[in-house]
Amino acid sequence: MLSLVRKTPILGALMAQVVAMPLVAAVTALLSGMVDQTPLIAFALFLQGAIAAVICRLFGLASWWLLIAFLFPLAMAGTMFVGNLPAWPFGIAFLLLAFVFSNTTRGRVPLYLTNAATEQTLADLVRERGARHFIDLGSGLGGVVRKVAERVEGVEALGVETAPGPFLVSWLKSRLSGHGEIRRQNLFLTDLSKADVVYAFLSPTPMPALYERARAMMKPGSLFVSNSFAVPDVTPSEIWELDDRRKTRLYLYEMGEGSSPTSAKSEV
Ligand SMILES: C[S@@+](CC[C@H](N)C(=O)[O-])C[C@H]1O[C@@H](n2cnc3c(N)ncnc32)[C@H](O)[C@@H]1O
Known part of the structure; x- marks a missing residue:
């Protein structure tokens, strides 16, 4: 499985978020009676990102995946809390990225240009x-x-x-x-x-x-x-x-x- 994750790091990054989720749920459940809702949510997001980043590290992924893993839950929550954001810009951004970088996750070769x-x-x-x-x-x-x-x-x-x-x-x-x-x-x-x-x-x-x-x-x-x-x-x-x-x-x-x-x- 490690070799699959290293070959396709996005799979490892997804897996890290999934594995982190029950751990975060358990910790927040323990704290729920003692801490107010807003700081608890903020803590849960931070913990989710931190655990996912540690798992990415254990998978041996490159350092930018650790940053992505850490920021992902915060970015998700950000878009949810900003509220009433239309969905289409995300769809278009996804299509544009796929159009340019669709082979990057497999080949690990992004687009940058010879000067x-x-x-x-x-x-x-x-x-x-x-x-x-x-x-x-x-x-x-x-x-x-x-x-x-x-x-x-x-x-x-x-x-x-x-x-x-x-x-x-x-x-x-x-x-x-x-x-x-x-x-x-x-x-x-x-x-x-x-x-x-x-x-x-x-x-x-x-x-x-x-x-x-x-x-x-x-x-x-x-x-x-x-x-x-x-x-x-x-x-x-x-x-x-x-x-x-x-x-x-x-x-x-x-x-x-x-x-x-x-x-x-x-x-x-
Ligand atoms: C760093 S860019 C270099 C672009 C160009 N050679 C230049 O120097 O301006 C590398 C390019 O390789 C492409 N690439 C990556 N894996 C490839 C593959 N297996 N077959 C063909 N192209 C690939 C990427 O899509 C990207 O456009």
Whole structure:
């Protein structure tokens, strides 16, 4: 069960609230004769959140789940006590979130975007290597794909994305601009065998499995680049620290024997 909870943390967070409920009910029942109703309700909400957060911790969930678990009962009570709130904004917010982040709970990879400086560096890298095929695994809004396609003559730039919102937006932008191609495809099912440069900006979770897949499928002389997340226990061929505000780190992994990039980045 622990592995299921760690794979799908939202299940663990829900379970934590359910387990906390009878404990809170028992404690508040004991206190009900001694404490006024309003402070008792406030205490019950606090206790519910605190116990749920502790359970999330025992499940080994990431720290933001502890915060969510703690705030959840307070937020629920808040919306109930504010009174007469229409239900539709919550429905729309839910749909919007599902549209953009529907794959996040399973894959643990949210949407955040490569910045302009990194896009430019990647385009230069692809050009300098003379790459013909570039893939962005989890291409988000498709900015990297369009930039590479626009700046590097003759390159086939492909992005694969599963979240419906980002896929639709990026697909449309690519079609309208004529730069790059976006497919609705799971990055773990993408054929990497033709790619000269594969780029990923994901999270620590998928890196080991993704690197194994890259190593098995990518041809010698090709390059796997990960933005910010190194592959555990694998020494990168190079690490580039860019001169942007967030000091972006690109981890470069050469596949087999091959050329190495020559750009003048500050290497660490
Ligand atoms: C951090 S964003 C990076 C977006 C884009 N590569 C960029 O750098 O601007 C990661 C993207 O990967 C997508 N993603 C997560 N898991 C995926 C999967 N299994 N297959 C395809 N896309 C996935 C997410 O929906 C998200 O849009």
